[in-house]
Amino acid sequence: MTCLPKTTERKLGLVIDLDTCVGCHACVISCKGWNTEHYGAPLSDMDAYGGAPEGTFLNRVHTFEVARPEAPPMVVHFPKSCLHCDDAPCVTVCPTGASYKRTEDGIVLVNETDCIGCGLCAWACPYGAREMDGAEKVMKKCTLCVDRIYNDTLSPEDREPACVRTCPSGARHFGDLSDPDSDVSRLVAARGGFDLMPEQGTAPVNKYLPPRGRDTLATPDLASLCEPAPAAAGGFLGWLDRTLEKL
Amino acid sequence: MHPAPSLILFTVLSGTGFGLLVWLGLGLRAPTGLAAFILFGLGYGLSGAGLLAAAFHLGHPERALKAFTQWRSSWLSREAVLATATLGVMAPHAASSVFAHAPLPVFGWLGAALALATILATAMIYTQIKAVPRWAHWSTPLVFILAALAGGAVIAAQATLGAWLMLGLGLAMAVHWYSGDRQFAASGSTLGSATGLGGLGTVRLLEPPHSGQNYLLREMVHVIGRKHANKLRAISLGAGALLPALLLLLPMGYAAVTLALIAHLGGMLAQRWLFFAEAEHVVGLYYGQR
Numbered sequence: 001m002t003c004l005p006k007t008t009e010r011k012l013g014l015v016i017d018l019d020t021c022v023g024c025h026a027c028v029i030s031c032k033g034w035n036t037e038h039y040g041a042p043l044s045d046m047d048a049y050g051g052a053p054e055g056t057f058l059n060r061v062h063t064f065e066v067a068r069p070e071a072p073p074m075v076v077h078f079p080k081s082c083l084h085c086d087d088a089p090c091v092t093v094c095p096t097g098a099s100y101k102r103t104e105d106g107i108v109l110v111n112e113t114d115c116i117g118c119g120l121c122a123w124a125c126p127y128g129a130r131e132m133d134g135a136e137k138v139m140k141k142c143t144l145c146v147d148r149i150y151n152d153t154l155s156p157e158d159r160e161p162a163c164v165r166t167c168p169s170g171a172r173h174f175g176d177l178s179d180p181d182s183d184v185s186r187l188v189a190a191r192g193g194f195d196l197m198p199e200q201g202t203a204p205v206n207k208y209l210p211p212r213g214r215d216t217l218a219t220p221d222l223a224s225l226c227e228p229a230p231a232a233a234g235g236f237l238g239w240l241d242r243t244l245e246k247l
Numbered sequence: 248m249h250p251a252p253s254l255i256l257f258t259v260l261s262g263t264g265f266g267l268l269v270w271l272g273l274g275l276r277a278p279t280g281l282a283a284f285i286l287f288g289l290g291y292g293l294s295g296a297g298l299l300a301a302a303f304h305l306g307h308p309e310r311a312l313k314a315f316t317q318w319r320s321s322w323l324s325r326e327a328v329l330a331t332a333t334l335g336v337m338a339p340h341a342a343s344s345v346f347a348h349a350p351l352p353v354f355g356w357l358g359a360a361l362a363l364a365t366i367l368a369t370a371m372i373y374t375q376i377k378a379v380p381r382w383a384h385w386s387t388p389l390v391f392i393l394a395a396l397a398g399g400a401v402i403a404a405q406a407t408l409g410a411w412l413m414l415g416l417g418l419a420m421a422v423h424w425y426s427g428d429r430q431f432a433a434s435g436s437t438l439g440s441a442t443g444l445g446g447l448g449t450v451r452l453l454e455p456p457h458s459g460q461n462y463l464l465r466e467m468v469h470v471i472g473r474k475h476a477n478k479l480r481a482i483s484l485g486a487g488a489l490l491p492a493l494l495l496l497l498p499m500g501y502a503a504v505t506l507a508l509i510a511h512l513g514g515m516l517a518q519r520w521l522f523f524a525e526a527e528h529v530v531g532l533y534y535g536q537r
Contacts, residue, residue: 002317002319002320002321003319003320004320018444028456052459052460053459054457054459054460054461055461056462057457057461060456060457061456062452062454062455062456062533062534063452063453063454063456064438064442064444064450064451064452064453065450065451065452065453066444066447066448066449066450067448067449067450067451068447068448069448071448073448074447074448075453076442076444078442080456080533089375089376089377089378091320092320092321093320093321093322093323093372093375093376094317094320094321095313095314095315095316095317095321095323095324095327096310096313096314096316096317096324097313097316097317098313114310114313115306115307115310116305116306116307116308116310116311116313116314117305117306117307118304118305118306118314118323119304119306119466120323120372122462122463122466122467123248123376123378123379123466123467123528124375124376124378125378125530126377126378126436126528126529126530127530127533128463128467128530128533131461131462131463132306132462132466134462136306137306137307138306138307194443195443196440196441196442196443197436197440197441197529198440199434199435199436199440200377200378200434200436200529201377208443210443210444210447211444211447213447
């Protein structure tokens with residue numbers, strides 16, 4: 001049913017730390033790997049060995065530069081995937097009931113056997129979180145690795161989304177954002193976590209943590225730390241230099 | 248947004264077809280016999296052809312029947328239900344007009360109301376999308392409804408009514424363009440809000456997430472179509488509304504009506520192309536484009 005639930009029992013989601021993300025794209029690759037080998041249609045690549053390769057991904061890393069007044073510019077790596085919005089516009093536009101938001105944990109999913117591939121949900125999403133698979137012609141999106149987090153056959157440390165499990169810099173956190181005492185909620189409170197495009201009224205569950213303002217212009221003038229280029233030597237060394245140059 | 252030919256044809260053809268069915272249902276023109284066969288045939292043919300064109304847009308047309316289930320929340324589903332209901336309810340009125348020379352006004356009126364609701368539902372599919380600020384404005388359903396009613400009135404050979412509706416359509420298109428050019432700024436979405444980094448300073452894209460194309464860019468960050476926006480606006484306004492209005496006001500009979508219809512449909516195809524090509528999706532912000 002594409003009507004959104006009024007409330008969800010839990011709000012499982014991600015907290016992404018823009019301060020520690022190093023832009024390695026490991027989350028992109030692990031996501032593609034897990035979601036190609038497991039639940040649903042595989043994430044296809046089109047023209048993979050040709051001149052214009054492209055593929056379906058559920059998670060992509062953009063890199064932005066922030067020009068700050070009175071401070072050096074800052075490079076911010078920015079992973080982006082489905083935010084599992086409380087007021088998800090992608091769900092309500094779906095004509096078939098393929099898109100739905102789960103009441104038990106708030107995860108937004110697509111039932112691929114009901115998807116007619118109309119693409120309207122991808123239009124409705126302000127974040128570009130949904131991509132139509134080029135081969136299967138059904139809508140693909142982040143499942144929050146629903147087939148990992150409840151999977152008893154995996155060892156307990158693996159029961160989190162593939163992107164979180166693989167992140168080498170600890171920039172991705174997974175948990176219940178409806179519980180104010182959860183690790184992720186405390187992290188959001190401590191670091192001033194924010195929503196993306198709040199003006200779109202989607203009420204995202206996923207939060208982003210801002211980069212810390214560690215660089216300031218008060219750091220020493222780097223040019224003054226450089227040795228000046230050595231002046232031409234005189235005396236014996238100068239004669240030696242000139243002679244060796246002529247040889 | 249990508250101006251898909253299937254969607255342009257769908258919105259123009261089915262809109263005109265349902266517009267014609269509104270007038271035939273209301274009995275503004277109450278043809279019987281062969282005339283009814285031709286006019287109802289055009290109404291059903293145009294709306295049916297449009298719906299068929301839309302089905303080609305689907306990745307899995309074989310599952311299209313599932314689209315009738317989610318009318319509680321989805322305008323696309325409502326559109327499917329209303330379109331089918333219109334064609335069904337109007338059928339006794341059409342058949343009786345053609346074969347028994349006796350229109351059935353009750354079915355006609357109900358069908359006309361459903362046809363109008365179908366046109367509104369088509370427009371709302373686009374209007375509901377907040378992520379495309381140009382569309383999320385009351386002028387979008389106004390343009391769709393007036394275009395459908397004006398085109399329908401021309402086919403029904405209602406010259407005076409058609410001329411006034413054409414002028415109204417021209418005005419609605421102008422309002423849609425004027426407000427549309429300001430809607431993105433009014434939405435408040437910027438790269439700063441999209442990344443949440445706007446408070447730190449000026450944000451720009453340093454490196455895109457992928458060097459090649461992808462579904463999002465192809466579908467929602469279509470920038471080439473806007474190059475000739477002003478020329479296309481002039482064509483849409485001139486051929487789509489003003490020229491047909493003029494032709495309908497001249498005492499020229501069916502030749503003028505035919506010319507008006509051809510000009511109107513051509514203009515509306517240009518308008519609908521622009522409707523998609525000019526519409527900027529906020530996801531473009533993440534790619535440093537609009």
